[in-house]
Amino acid sequence: MLLRVDVPVADGLLASVPLAMGGRPSPFGLDPRDADMALRMLTDGSCPPLEFAGVHAHLASGLAAPELAAAARSVAAWADDLARRHRVPLRELDVGGGMAVDYGDPDARFDWVGYGAALARLADARPELRLRVEPGRALTAYCGWYATDVLDVKHSHGEEFAVVRGGTHHLRTPAARGHSQPCHVLPVADWPHPWPRPPGRPGPVTFVGQLCTPKDLLARAAPVPAVRPGDRVVFAMAGAYAWNISHHDFLMHPHPTVHHLDV
Ligand SMILES: Cc1ncc(COP(=O)(O)O)c(C=O)c1O
Structure with missing residues (x-):
């Protein structure tokens, strides 16, 4: 299983985002301080059928590719640290959705190529990792x-x-x-x-x-x-x-x- 965590990101990264679910006090996901306890429960035999696979974070909706990539890097670095502290492999990382849609400019599109290249760099540095994204609005709004x-x-x-x-x-x-x-x-x-x-x-x-x-x-x-x-x-x-x-x-x-x- 993946632990959904409200991972901290750099100050200001989500400041102007229309819809932020994380990177700040929020009801979505575990508080980062509770993640250690949750991971311990998954590794000490308290929840036998459940196995830790990695971390999930969906922090905001409406980010341009460079900001979304920066958020993904923060999530990856935070998840690396968590796994390292507990000496468990990080097998999966789900960095959520949140690709921007500009209702003021219907012809504009999210920079999928730029975002994909940034994620590829992130994945290349972690060859054992399965990296997932969860695009929503940017795929279907135009349909x-x-x-x-x-x-x-x-x-x-x-x-x-x-x-x-x-x-x-x-x-x-x-x-x-x-x-x-x-x-x-x-x-x-x-x-x-x-x-x-x-x-x-x-x-x-x-x-x-x-x-x-x-x-x-x-x-x-x-x-x-x-x-x-x-x-x-x-x-x-x-x-x-x-x-x-x-x-x-x-x-x-x-x-x-x-x-x-x-x-
Ligand atoms: C957990 C999760 N993942 C992905 C999405 C999709 O977000 P977006 O439509 O901004 O890409 C949402 C939307 O709220 C969500 O809650």
């Missing part, structure tokens, strides 16, 4: 879209707001991280209602949902062309921590339909 339509467009104190069918109870990612979800407006010609279609409003437009909270905000001042009620809006980068982290039943609105595309 999902949230499509909805505009119910109303409102002008308020000099700003335009488009209220969409749905909101952060379907896609909580922007509210959870405090970003604007990248979006595109697909103008729709049809207007199925008997009353006249309200005129379009030019961007920038803030896209909000149907919930009774100002936190139900999907994208602030998005630079889109004119938006009219009935238009489609497609939010990109909705393939990670989207529906599955959302508070689905807030105000009991219907759930969205999920379509899996074979592309």
Whole structure:
């Protein structure tokens, strides 16, 4: 088994990270001071079926490759010390996920090549070690879209707001991280209602949902062309921590339909 430890890292390394689970006081993983006791229990016969294989650390989400590699080096050095103190081999090291995703620049990608090269150097120095990573967001964020339509467009104190069918109870990612979800407006010609279609409003437009909270905000001042009620809006980068982290039943609105595309 691997011991998950909140391994200490260099001061400041995780300071500007949007989501840090470690390298600081945290409920995730063992406190480093408890790791010795845990390892002793695995080696003195107190937990017979369990065998120490190594260390697991997932310290933060949203790190660029150089910072993530620096965190991995800290984890490896700390795990080396632990194993050395207890005179046991370090067979596995899981350095977690946390590869950055830039919601402000949908074309940007994490530097997998640079990170891989840094991990290869780490592994070359420890030929007996099995090194694992656990990528999450950076693999799947680009694989999902949230499509909805505009119910109303409102002008308020000099700003335009488009209220969409749905909101952060379907896609909580922007509210959870405090970003604007990248979006595109697909103008729709049809207007199925008997009353006249309200005129379009030019961007920038803030896209909000149907919930009774100002936190139900999907994208602030998005630079889109004119938006009219009935238009489609497609939010990109909705393939990670989207529906599955959302508070689905807030105000009991219907759930969205999920379509899996074979592309
Ligand atoms: C233990 C563990 N590993 C990996 C991940 C994936 O992180 P990310 O999506 O930032 O790559 C998470 C996410 O919370 C996690 O808790």
